[in-house]
Amino acid sequence: MEVRGRIWFLVLWACLLVMHPTANASSYFVFDLDDTEEDCYTEDVVSRSVNSDVFLHFEILEPAVTDAVDVQLTSPSGRGIQAWSGSKGNHTSILVRESGLYSVCFTKTASSSRRLSILYAFDHASIGSRTLTRYPASVSTILREKPDETTYTELNLETAANGDVQSMGLVQFVFSGVSKSIIHDNTRIMMSFSVEYASVADLGLSVALVAGGLKHPSTWNAMSEHVLAFSGKVTQTMGAKTGGTVFFDITDDVTAAMNAEDYPSIVYSIQVADEGGSARLTGNAHSIMAHYPVITFEDMGLDVMREIGHFRYSVWDLKGELISIIQNERHSRNSTLLPTTPRETLMDAL
Structure with missing residues (x-):
């Protein structure tokens, strides 16, 4: 089971490399949300065409029934683009026009556990110039x-x-x-x-x-x-x-x-x-x-460049599926551990 989980992670990492050639072009990490204050992350987006999308994936890892977060995506000019209330997770792509720093802010709901572990992935892509x-x-x-x-x-x-x-x-x-x-x-x-x-x-x-x-x-x-x-x-x-x-x-x-x-x-x-x-x-x-x-x-460039651009959108959907597979596999493995066994973090499992 552990070997298979690591294989899935390697496939996911390959997808990340396909999405962008530079290391800082996309974000993928886990963070803890352990108080009621808002926790925000900024992402630099260069919208080279109107066919530009930001990709956002977030999910609570191993949530309890009452665990949920409120999430707000805001444009560089401060305009709210989309919000998710009382959500355990979401995987989406959103068409945007502005270039600059986008912010993604997370807040725990009152019914949530004292500490939540949140899986976060963000990327963007443009087709044409x-x-x-x-x-x-x-x-x-x-x-x-x-x-x-x-x-x-x-x-x-x-x-x-x-x-x-x-x-x-x-x-x-x-x-x-x-x-x-x-x-x-x-x-x-x-x-x-x-x-x-x-x-x-x-x-x-x-x-x-x-x-x-x-x-x-x-x-x-x-x-x-x-x-x-x-x-x-x-x-x-x-x-x-x-x-x-x-x-x-x-x-x-x-x-x-x-x-x-x-x-x-x-x-x-x-x-x-x-x-x-x-x-x-x-x-x-x-x-x-x-x-x-x-x-x-x-x-819009050559046909082959448009095909590559559309492929990146398909990769994003695949990445979301792989993230869920990894989480479910880790959760299944953790549930078989004895109660006295220290619980693995996501990064340990990967």
Whole structure:
């Protein structure tokens, strides 16, 4: 049994090496949580593309029935990305856009044992590399109940229970001075938004291309042609959650605009696709630029590089399975020991 456990550890360590070539690129360790104070760890993430994920695995080793932890993942700008309450463990990957120091904080619940041993693993991966970033020239919200007014710099979205859109966001991006030669066969162009609030998890948000661009002023009445016809122009609907980021692939639209115009620009409306839903997205005022709406041009690289990138995601899932196997095997071995035998630590077992 002991030999087999060590073999599993060697396989797991090999997976860690595959994930990143440098020793400090990922974290994997065990720590004790023995008081009620918050225990935090920071991880440096370089998001080279919008297809960047952080990978987080945590679990209480040999938990009692009442043992649990509260865990919070926070972005470099201080925005909460995801939280787990009263959890014994989790294995997840989360799409992120910011670069910098992410923090993962752990707190014991009141019902937990005096000391908990926590297994912690963190990693990140990106597919492709960013070649150009464009911020919006205009951000605004138009409202059905105030048809002659416009709220600039904000994106507040709402759809009534009967499906009627009550407010929609408008974003305009300008590509003057951008050479058409930047777009290649392996270029992907993404538009992304930071979600400050979503009324439900996985709230559907849709985007629609605005034909003819913005009217000035861009009120509900002035944009009535688009308001009446946008549902037939929706090309994508994506799920959004509070603290997350929502992404839309607009490669074809931007490519067509840049090929057709000498001074190309593009305008989208964004609205809640789910009945009775509402959302607030970060606009372009009084906030950190890392959260602004943004369009990114990305070089996805050679096919073989994309395959390697996707393989790293598969390795992460395998690593989670191996971690659980090692824990269960160690727990099985420990349960066969006499009560007077000193209990092994995880690192001893490995």
